[in-house]
Amino acid sequence: MRTIFSFPSLENPMKNVTLNAFGGQLILATIAWMCFGNLFAQEQERDLERVFIPEARVKAIEASRAGGGTLLPPLGLPFVDDFAWPSLYHESAPVNVKRWEASPVRRTTTLAYQAPTIGCATLDGLDAVGNPYALNPTNAVGYADTLTSRRLLLGGNVPGDSVALSFWYQSGGIANGADAGEDSLIVEFRNTAEDDPWQWVWSTEGIDNDTAFHPVVVPIVGTEYFHNEFQFRILNYGALEGNVDTWHLDFVRVDEDGMEPAPLFEEVAFVAPPTSFLRHPWTAMPWPHFVDSVDSYTAASVTTLHRSFGESTNSQENIGLKVQRVDVLGNVNNYVPVAGEIPNNSIQGLFETDYIDDLAIFTPLFNEAVSDSFATFHVSLWEDEVGGANGTTQTGVTDNDSIVHVQTFKDYYAYDDGTAEKAYALDGQGGELVVGFDIQKADTLEGVWIHFTPFYDDAAGETYTLK
Structure with missing residues (x-):
């Protein structure tokens, strides 16, 4: 059997190893048994045969x-x-x-x-x-x-x-x-x-x-x-x-x-999505665990990659960040820090911006009082020169100069960034895969959600042990 663990999407919780966990360190061990094969399991990385579509x-x-x-x-x-x-x-x-x-x-x-x-x-x-x-x-x-x-x-x-x-x-x-x-x-x-x-x-x-x-x-x-x-x-x-x-x-x-x-015009644009606003390695976690230690779990640095176009240098100015709760109608929690200004007159090509450090954000991004169970926030990031390709000059429009990161707090922990680029497998008799979660708050493990992505070979009838 080839046992695959792929965590492609936070939009579907079945894509994550999901838990309400007990205190200390949680270890999930998955053991794949085969009737034949190598004595020792071999790790494999292969291209995705399918991708998850919401x-x-x-x-x-x-x-x-x-x-x-x-x-x-x-x-x-x-x-x-x-x-x-x-x-x-x-x-x-x-x-x-x-x-x-x-x-x-x-x-x-x-x-x-x-x-x-x-x-x-x-x-x-x-x-x-x-x-x-x-x-x-x-x-x-x-x-x-x-x-x-x-x-x-x-x-x-x-x-x-x-x-x-x-x-x-x-x-x-x-x-x-x-x-x-x-x-x-x-x-x-x-x-x-x-x-x-x-x-x-x-x-x-x-x-x-x-x-x-x-x-x-x-x-x-x-x-x-x-x-x-x-x-x-x-x-x-x-x-x-x-x-x-x-x-x-x-x-x-x-x-x-x-x-x-x-x-052909002067423009500053995002190149890639931001990293999680939770401290590495987390991308999602239960809300009660987060509010128990906000400072410990909030990222101290969130870096984004940008590109400056044009023949001359550009100045990236008036960058901004807004946090808004979106899972409860009418509960806005609209947090907007004072817009920072980065007077960088020599920007050309690729460069990075830290949306926590550069904006000098020292107050909590996520309001601890908004919920006692789940919470979902949209974190909007923007910079000047928005929408050059479309002839617009607005700040914060959905274009290459503004992006929205969805920060989710539900009933699971996740390491993944919400997408999958490859599939992972163990091939061989007695192969074991261990996933550990180092948590700080006592809780109860209620379930484990695993996505088995197709892996070219038919694994129907094969078995594995979860313990």
Whole structure:
């Protein structure tokens, strides 16, 4: 038997080892027994065959499939999407914010390595609800995901306008990358032909061990593309058996005078989500345990990764943080510290911000009096120069210059960050896995929740012991 422990999502508590624990140190030992195999267990790390999709998103995807024949209305230039906001067809957002027709592509924030801005469109071998396109065939390959833009109004443009599609891509990053010489990322444009409207315009093969983002500019020069139902689509060719042969896309743009990859303007943007506001190693814990020792469990440092664009240096100013309780209607607990100002006039490229230390936060972030059992808070982080891609100047909008971290206090402890990048297994007779929780408050263990992720091999009928 291969026993897998994957903790991909705090949205579904079944994804965590979950407990109300007793005082001292809690040790969970999982023992996997096999009728055959190696004398000693071997640890294995493999790519995910499936990914967990929250039920709400599955319902939204099913609804979008039901209305799949309904196209979004045409959009004028510029077309910009850096995947920092809900721009996919099935996501909850106004129509004018959506950029893509119904698609199996996911928006991710943890699978790419140092993306240009937070959020990417990820293409792999998984369908819209997180299942592999081909479950059992050996080395099944073919066309997998397709990301198709909404229609664009190019009827008034001519080749002299220098209209172009630009984007950034990465092969794999933290996830399994597309293989050189075997896998491909492809771009096609839609012309006016009725029988065969899609035309190849660009492609590249996979890159082994890729940790960089590569800029691409594809000029739109053929007169057959200058019509008011122009579309482009990006698709991948590779393995169909899971979260493999992965491509990440960021900062997709179509515009006049677009012969250089976006962004061309001065902007400061988040690159990755913040770490937990609980002290390492916790990402979630029971509320009564937290309030018993707030100082011990609150993080002393919460660092975020940012990127400064533009030819000149930028100054990151007026960063802010707001904490709001959201699980009880009417109970706001709206904590907003005095906005800090970081006069850094030499910011270029990647840099870090500590939202605890830099803002000099010395008062409790989470109000201890709001609950005696559970509590969920939204921690909003922002900085100036918000929304450059969308022409907005607001502070705190849902864009690449602001993010929201959900801090959960329920009836479980968790170490994970809410996402999974790989699956873990023990393979061999008598294998043991021990998970320990060092807690400070006496309580009662009521249950253990474990997510067994599919692992390519059929483990039906195998047994394990939990003690």
